[in-house]
Amino acid sequence: MGRYSISYSLVFTTIFSTLPLFITTIFLCSSTLQTKVESLPLSTNGRWIVNENGKRVKLACVNWVSHSETMLAQGLNKRPLDELSKSIKDMGFNCVRLTWPILLAINDSLASTTIRDHFHSLGLNQTIIGLQKKNPSIVDLPLIKAFQAVVDSLGKKKVMVILDNHVSQPLWCCAQTDGNGFFGDKYFDPDLWIKGLSKMANMFKGVSNVVGMSLRNELRGPRQNVPDWYRYMPKGAEAVHAANPNVLVILSGLSFDNDLAFINSKPVTLSFKGKLVFEVHWYRFSDGDIWSKMNPNQACKEITGNVIRKAGYLLDKGWPLFVSEFGIDLRETGVDDHRYFNCFMALASELDFDWALWTLVGSYYLREGVVELNEYYGILDSDWNHIRNPGFLQKVSGIQLPFQGPDSPEVEHDKVIFHPSTGLCVLRKSVFGKLILGPCSNSDGWEFTPQNILSIKGSRYCLQANKEGKPARLRKNCSIFNAKWELISDSKLQFSSKIRYNSSVCLDIGYKNIIVTNACKCVSIDNTCDPGSQWFKLVDRTKS
Numbered sequence: 001m002g003r004y005s006i007s008y009s010l011v012f013t014t015i016f017s018t019l020p021l022f023i024t025t026i027f028l029c030s031s032t033l034q035t036k037v038e039s040l041p042l043s044t045n046g047r048w049i050v051n052e053n054g055k056r057v058k059l060a061c062v063n064w065v066s067h068s069e070t071m072l073a074q075g076l077n078k079r080p081l082d083e084l085s086k087s088i089k090d091m092g093f094n095c096v097r098l099t100w101p102i103l104l105a106i107n108d109s110l111a112s113t114t115i116r117d118h119f120h121s122l123g124l125n126q127t128i129i130g131l132q133k134k135n136p137s138i139v140d141l142p143l144i145k146a147f148q149a150v151v152d153s154l155g156k157k158k159v160m161v162i163l164d165n166h167v168s169q170p171l172w173c174c175a176q177t178d179g180n181g182f183f184g185d186k187y188f189d190p191d192l193w194i195k196g197l198s199k200m201a202n203m204f205k206g207v208s209n210v211v212g213m214s215l216r217n218e219l220r221g222p223r224q225n226v227p228d229w230y231r232y233m234p235k236g237a238e239a240v241h242a243a244n245p246n247v248l249v250i251l252s253g254l255s256f257d258n259d260l261a262f263i264n265s266k267p268v269t270l271s272f273k274g275k276l277v278f279e280v281h282w283y284r285f286s287d288g289d290i291w292s293k294m295n296p297n298q299a300c301k302e303i304t305g306n307v308i309r310k311a312g313y314l315l316d317k318g319w320p321l322f323v324s325e326f327g328i329d330l331r332e333t334g335v336d337d338h339r340y341f342n343c344f345m346a347l348a349s350e351l352d353f354d355w356a357l358w359t360l361v362g363s364y365y366l367r368e369g370v371v372e373l374n375e376y377y378g379i380l381d382s383d384w385n386h387i388r389n390p391g392f393l394q395k396v397s398g399i400q401l402p403f404q405g406p407d408s409p410e411v412e413h414d415k416v417i418f419h420p421s422t423g424l425c426v427l428r429k430s431v432f433g434k435l436i437l438g439p440c441s442n443s444d445g446w447e448f449t450p451q452n453i454l455s456i457k458g459s460r461y462c463l464q465a466n467k468e469g470k471p472a473r474l475r476k477n478c479s480i481f482n483a484k485w486e487l488i489s490d491s492k493l494q495f496s497s498k499i500r501y502n503s504s505v506c507l508d509i510g511y512k513n514i515i516v517t518n519a520c521k522c523v524s525i526d527n528t529c530d531p532g533s534q535w536f537k538l539v540d541r542t543k544s
């Protein structure tokens, strides 16, 4: 995580009341059934990550911080490790991006220091009491054994792990000039980096739930340049593959991992095939203050275009893309976070990329000098027992399952109508042809014809606008003018139809998530409006 300053997070106090974990796990249980770890190792088939049977495995990960000064996965002073692993699974994530510093791998005297001694040396005596209480079997382990215990616990719960080399020195990441930003920086020695990667890859050889290694987080700073990227990244990739040929090798871009555009003009050449994945980060603050200043439809169009130009294009070139950091302040106080996230969800559904949410962490043992710093981006609350914002997790669950997978002659194609701001899809409601939002896995297949008719595939039913403020309906008469839909506004995320010959409405969400039509929002240059409820994305779906 870069450029997100601590002062920002300290301005507010928690205003959220939270629900116990079990309440949220009830409505998520349908998705957890499908997150089994199976038939590993993973490899790539074009833009898809697949298992040994060639079936798509979509990485739906959460970041778990273990790279900073303490070098221990956060939160073990609050909850038993196995309980946390189970919670991750119950929340519908199938994988963890677990961060680590190079020094942990290459400095044996550091790696063999016990958690207790290490935390003492950092003055974290209170934390040790918590660790002793919640994780007595961990507190006297050497740092490296504790790291392995975390991976092992996740494995027992069938959670996959991406080992992410976040930094060289253990510290909070990432600043332009922290000496860990680019090859040749004060603490970023390329040879030691390769040594560390090899050691880590080798250490987890044969540990089947370790499915990938991301080689370095957020390259950045005054020294960053493309030639050195090509000089060192392939070397790192080769070293990891030589030590552990099972893992996916994940390469990040420049400028805080916002930019992989340079790959377009010069492909990466490696001695092995079927393991290469690219990763990119995308936050609200990746684009300055554009989300609060610009009309949301325009901003979404512009930023989506940038993300595709800088990274999304790789999917079309046949490479998997792992959006390994994204997320918002879960107090959801900012209009900019809200707009960003709806736009993110629209692209995430359309491109159906692999991803890792920032972050699991409810609080840090120690971050930037602050003990028990609350993490407002954390999916768990600072007590690590509650889900911070259940509504947000429910949205995210809408992209946990894959929409698509590798194509073949047996595969059927249709579409779903995804609603980014809820993570739900437009479903048929049994009575009177009404429609409602619900889980995408329950969606009929839709098609959007060249005549601009939105119909249920294989049926004569199509979507019709009725009156402003009234439910849209499924009807059989599809030649009528109010059954024609156009994608309007800069974002092209609003479905518009006429209700009289010269009056347009847009699909929207009404009372109890019924699909209605309302006056179209935010189509002119206005930066105070929010079209989020009217954003829908037609998403390709494949079924095999």
Ligand SMILES: *[C@@H]1O[C@H](CO)[C@@H](O)[C@H](O)[C@H]1NC(C)=O
Residues within 6 Å of the ligand: 103, 107, 108, 109, 110, 113
């Ligand atoms: C290795 O770890 C030891 C013990 O924590 C420390 O004293 C030493 O400075 C470290 N070496 C390097 C090169 O960081």
Ligand SMILES: *[C@@H]1O[C@H](CO)[C@@H](O)[C@H](O)[C@H]1NC(C)=O
Residues within 6 Å of the ligand: 120, 123, 125
């Ligand atoms: C922390 O514990 C150590 C060892 O028990 C002790 O020497 C030290 O004084 C304690 N530090 C604080 C701040 O309580």
Ligand SMILES: *[C@@H]1O[C@H](CO)[C@@H](O)[C@H](O)[C@H]1NC(C)=O
Residues within 6 Å of the ligand: 477, 479, 480, 481
């Ligand atoms: C379908 O709609 C058109 C246009 O309003 C109308 O003329 C026609 O009678 C309708 N047909 C049926 C079967 O309802």
Ligand SMILES: *[C@@H]1O[C@H](CO)[C@@H](O)[C@H](O)[C@H]1NC(C)=O
Residues within 6 Å of the ligand: 500, 502, 503
């Ligand atoms: C149709 O548009 C014309 C010109 O904008 C306007 O004068 C008229 O009132 C509109 N009719 C309806 C039914 O909205």
